[in-house]
Amino acid sequence: MTAAPSIPADLDLWLVENDTRSMDELFAFLRIPSVSARSEHNADTARAAAWLHASLARIGFTSQIMPTPGHPVVVAEWRKAPPGAPTVLIYGHYDVQPSEPNELWTSPAFEPAIRDGKLFARGSVDDKGQLWVHVMALAAHLGARGTLPVNVIVLAEGEEEVGSPNLAPFIEKHRARLSCDHVIISDSAMFAPGIPSILSSLRGLAYFEVTVRGPSSDLHSGMYGGAVVNPAMALARALASLHDSRGRIAIKGFYDRVRPFPAAVLKGMKKLPHSDARFRKELGVRALGGEAGKTTLEKLWTRPTCEINGLLSGYTGEGAKTVLPGEAMAKVSFRLVPDQRPEIVERLFKSHIMRQLPATSGVTVNVKALHGGRPWRADLDGPLYDAAKTALRAAFGRDPVIVGEGGSIPVVGDFERILGAPVLLVGFGLPGENAHAPDEWIGVDNLQRGMRAMAALYDELGG
Amino acid sequence: MTAAPSIPADLDLWLVENDTRSMDELFAFLRIPSVSARSEHNADTARAAAWLHASLARIGFTSQIMPTPGHPVVVAEWRKAPPGAPTVLIYGHYDVQPSEPNELWTSPAFEPAIRDGKLFARGSVDDKGQLWVHVMALAAHLGARGTLPVNVIVLAEGEEEVGSPNLAPFIEKHRARLSCDHVIISDSAMFAPGIPSILSSLRGLAYFEVTVRGPSSDLHSGMYGGAVVNPAMALARALASLHDSRGRIAIKGFYDRVRPFPAAVLKGMKKLPHSDARFRKELGVRALGGEAGKTTLEKLWTRPTCEINGLLSGYTGEGAKTVLPGEAMAKVSFRLVPDQRPEIVERLFKSHIMRQLPATSGVTVNVKALHGGRPWRADLDGPLYDAAKTALRAAFGRDPVIVGEGGSIPVVGDFERILGAPVLLVGFGLPGENAHAPDEWIGVDNLQRGMRAMAALYDELGG
Numbered sequence: 019m020t021a022a023p024s025i026p027a028d029l030d031l032w033l034v035e036n037d038t039r040s041m042d043e044l045f046a047f048l049r050i051p052s053v054s055a056r057s058e059h060n061a062d063t064a065r066a067a068a069w070l071h072a073s074l075a076r077i078g079f080t081s082q083i084m085p086t087p088g089h090p091v092v093v094a095e096w097r098k099a100p101p102g103a104p105t106v107l108i109y110g111h112y113d114v115q116p117s118e119p120n121e122l123w124t125s126p127a128f129e130p131a132i133r134d135g136k137l138f139a140r141g142s143v144d145d146k147g148q149l150w151v152h153v154m155a156l157a158a159h160l161g162a163r164g165t166l167p168v169n170v171i172v173l174a175e176g177e178e179e180v181g182s183p184n185l186a187p188f189i190e191k192h193r194a195r196l197s198c199d200h201v202i203i204s205d206s207a208m209f210a211p212g213i214p215s216i217l218s219s220l221r222g223l224a225y226f227e228v229t230v231r232g233p234s235s236d237l238h239s240g241m242y243g244g245a246v247v248n249p250a251m252a253l254a255r256a257l258a259s260l261h262d263s264r265g266r267i268a269i270k271g272f273y274d275r276v277r278p279f280p281a282a283v284l285k286g287m288k289k290l291p292h293s294d295a296r297f298r299k300e301l302g303v304r305a306l307g308g309e310a311g312k313t314t315l316e317k318l319w320t321r322p323t324c325e326i327n328g329l330l331s332g333y334t335g336e337g338a339k340t341v342l343p344g345e346a347m348a349k350v351s352f353r354l355v356p357d358q359r360p361e362i363v364e365r366l367f368k369s370h371i372m373r374q375l376p377a378t379s380g381v382t383v384n385v386k387a388l389h390g391g392r393p394w395r396a397d398l399d400g401p402l403y404d405a406a407k408t409a410l411r412a413a414f415g416r417d418p419v420i421v422g423e424g425g426s427i428p429v430v431g432d433f434e435r436i437l438g439a440p441v442l443l444v445g446f447g448l449p450g451e452n453a454h455a456p457d458e459w460i461g462v463d464n465l466q467r468g469m470r471a472m473a474a475l476y477d478e479l480g481g
Numbered sequence: 482m483t484a485a486p487s488i489p490a491d492l493d494l495w496l497v498e499n500d501t502r503s504m505d506e507l508f509a510f511l512r513i514p515s516v517s518a519r520s521e522h523n524a525d526t527a528r529a530a531a532w533l534h535a536s537l538a539r540i541g542f543t544s545q546i547m548p549t550p551g552h553p554v555v556v557a558e559w560r561k562a563p564p565g566a567p568t569v570l571i572y573g574h575y576d577v578q579p580s581e582p583n584e585l586w587t588s589p590a591f592e593p594a595i596r597d598g599k600l601f602a603r604g605s606v607d608d609k610g611q612l613w614v615h616v617m618a619l620a621a622h623l624g625a626r627g628t629l630p631v632n633v634i635v636l637a638e639g640e641e642e643v644g645s646p647n648l649a650p651f652i653e654k655h656r657a658r659l660s661c662d663h664v665i666i667s668d669s670a671m672f673a674p675g676i677p678s679i680l681s682s683l684r685g686l687a688y689f690e691v692t693v694r695g696p697s698s699d700l701h702s703g704m705y706g707g708a709v710v711n712p713a714m715a716l717a718r719a720l721a722s723l724h725d726s727r728g729r730i731a732i733k734g735f736y737d738r739v740r741p742f743p744a745a746v747l748k749g750m751k752k753l754p755h756s757d758a759r760f761r762k763e764l765g766v767r768a769l770g771g772e773a774g775k776t777t778l779e780k781l782w783t784r785p786t787c788e789i790n791g792l793l794s795g796y797t798g799e800g801a802k803t804v805l806p807g808e809a810m811a812k813v814s815f816r817l818v819p820d821q822r823p824e825i826v827e828r829l830f831k832s833h834i835m836r837q838l839p840a841t842s843g844v845t846v847n848v849k850a851l852h853g854g855r856p857w858r859a860d861l862d863g864p865l866y867d868a869a870k871t872a873l874r875a876a877f878g879r880d881p882v883i884v885g886e887g888g889s890i891p892v893v894g895d896f897e898r899i900l901g902a903p904v905l906l907v908g909f910g911l912p913g914e915n916a917h918a919p920d921e922w923i924g925v926d927n928l929q930r931g932m933r934a935m936a937a938l939y940d941e942l943g944g
Binding site for chain 1: 684686688696700703704705707709711720721724760765767769770771772780784785786788789790791792793795796797800801803806809810814816840843851
């Protein structure tokens with residue numbers, strides 16, 4: 019580790035002096051129950067957009083609330099940087115998850131409260147608090163210096179928690195105006211307390227519903243059992259065929275497009291402070307699973323998977339009912355890694371299932387693709403990542419680690435594809451932050467360090 | 482086939498003369514909605530017992546309505562046969578299945594109607610109509626001759642459709658009074674129109690609920706998928722291990738106690754007019770399943786099976802939810818043949834599942850036995866079966882066939898075990914009779930032939 023630089027004193031001082039005001043304003047933002055999934059909260063969601071719009075205008079941005087077929091997008095711009103300075107687009111979202119079950123919150127979801135250095139509120143980490151980190155970092159520059167070293171576009175949507183249905187069309191439509199050199203998103207977590215983290219890969223998704231149909235109606239398992247192909251049994255056999263005995267996916271051609279992760283990234287992962295024993299304990303299991311010969315973080319971040327997400331057939335109530343089901347259903351999804359493609363996995367999976375359960379097998383099978391998304395991996399070389407590493411080191415006092423994420427964030431690929439700019443995913447949450455659960459929180463120290471890291475990052479990018 | 486004898490002319494004449502009255506009375510019986518499963522029908526169920534009690538008293542029996550912890554048992558006796566005459570116990574039930582869905586009945590369930598020679602009503606075949614066959618056969622003897630050649634006990638319960646919870650204790654308690662030489666039950670179907678049938682075997686049952694538990698709660702399949710053992714996948718693999726590639730059950734020791742059916746019975750089955758093509762068409766399937774090298778009737782009547790009756794895990798609603806389920810459940814049941822025992826199958830099945838999913842596998846498994854019943858097979862030699870063959874030949878003009886039944890009727894074993902008397906299962910329903918479905922029916926000609934066959938049977942048994 020190189021000696022830690024420190025963040026510019028003027029920006030740090032401004033943030034210290036404005037800390038109380040900053041927290042008061044964030045509390046006001048968090049009090050707005052902008053639950054995008056619930057139409058009864060439409061007025062609240064609109065209010066959150068207006069609130070954010072006003073805040074950005076107040077710090078010196080030219081802000082606009084732009085309609086979409088759903089909730090609006092707030093676009094705020096500051097374009098007075100010196101000639102030749104790059105343009106940075108900061109993406110976040112002002113909508114939040116529903117708060118239910120409310121009875122499991124220690125303090126009410128929309129009444130922010132600080133306990134033990136943690137700020138509890140719905141939206142504290144996902145994503146109002148992290149969006150606020152950027153607003154304050156920008157405010158520090160404009161407040162302390164009256165200027166910014168880079169041109170900045172803040173784009174905040176209100177539909178992230180309902181799958182961002184209108185975001186990609188919005189970016190497409192306004193691609194010229196949104197044109198930029200770097201995209202920065204803070205909507206993720208750090209690997210562990212005190213360890214700044216850059217999220218460099220996301221897995222893709224290919225999600226299917228498999229329906230196996232046998233007899234045209236449910237039958238009495240006594241009267242018919244033993245002479246009829248049981249669709250639930252046929253489905254179980256087909257599902258069992260999806261992995262081999264070493265935990266690898268046994269679908270022909272499945273791994274063909276998997277591009278290995280760089281050795282340096284894999285090596286970095288091995289150094290991360292991860293404990294399988296603790297992981298098992300958290301999950302309440304005696305043994306872990308997956309591909310033989312891979313570490314847990316490798317499996318979660320760098321390897322494709324196949325999981326059953328749901329099963330339904332026949333009688334599932336209490337007690338015994340002697341039914342031979344007419345139909346059985348499984349939800350099966352694959353997580354994908356570069357350069358796998360959901361549409362290719364769909365073809366391979368369908369062929370595999372059809373080979374297992376051909377038309378002559380006594381059942382008919384239907385595989386329906388429900389959802390797909392491409393995997394993503396950052397190119398870790400280049401000025402954006404160099405700047406991020408320096409800025410994070412300055413704010414946290416140590417080098418950031420490179421982490422992966424097993425899940426999918428489709429908008430990341432959309433930004434990269436439509437705007438042609440690299441995306442930096444740098445988050446300030448922590449494991450156990452309850453992003454979609456009761457008692458969502460963010461560490462107050464990470465809010466403050468995050469503001470300093472981002473303020474320093476704009477300096478780094480401005481050169 | 483030997484030359485068909487005919488039934489005694491006096492009994493036939495009595496039945497002809499009393500046909501209208503008999504049908505009127507049966508209609509009245511069928512109009513009582515004695516649905517034992519529904520407490521709102523408790524008064525109706527009691528009314529059906531009283532109605533049957535009065536009918537038996539009217540034809541000359543000493544009848545009694547005897548309480549149980551549930552619905553009462555009607556016991557009616559006639560014990561004036563010549564010294565040395567055997568005692569016959571006739572079992573039936575006066576309760577019926579619920580009629581829902583009512584909108585699928587062509588005519589209302591409790592308004593009997595005859596169309597195309599079929600009597601439609603809930604209870605027409607299961608079992609009021611078949612019980613009525615015996616009442617009229619007894620009435621013919623007492624009406625035409627003033628006497629019966631055998632002593633007779635009619636025992637009709639009101640809880641058959643809810644699993645006869647109080648019947649075995651009732652028989653135990655009154656075993657001295659119910660002591661008899663033969664038990665006759667008419668609650669089954671003929672193999673095909675015009676073919677009188679004796680049901681000589683029933684399969685047993687061993688029913689289980691298998692629960693596989695993985696992580697202590699549902700997880701996000703993106704964040705955790707690939708490193709955690711998915712309990713639904715573990716369950717699918719365990720279920721897939723239950724059969725081998727030839728359709729045999731792959732549980733060690735499972736077939737050890739299977740006693741082959743007599744060659745004559747198997748040979749008889751091969752002669753029955755069964756068509757796999759028609760069977761497939763009825764079920765709406767392109768191919769049949771089960772053990773290789775066995776005929777369909779063999780599989781259904783003489784071989785044990787293992788079926789999945791239900792599956793449930795994770796997300797089963799519409800669309801995609803990326804959950805890695807914490808738990809997966811299957812209902813699995815076995816049909817048993819002599820001399821398999823449910824308690825032995827339980828032990829073998831549990832061992833098999835535990836070997837598939839040991840404690841080291843990352844999941845924990847629980848196998849709960851929900852229901853069990855022994856298989857049953859009649860000894861086809863002896864006076865009861867000889868008499869039945871002669872009587873059926875007299876009424877139907879051809880020899881009866883010996884059939885099996887894939888399902889289970891636990892009371893059969895109870896009668897045999899407690900009373901030590903052989904049981905004759907002779908039914909007058911037909912395939913497609915909709916016993917537990919809308920538009921339940923019985924053929925009017927089979928009602929009439931049944932009365933004559935049973936009237937002749939008492940003569941045969943009286944010697």
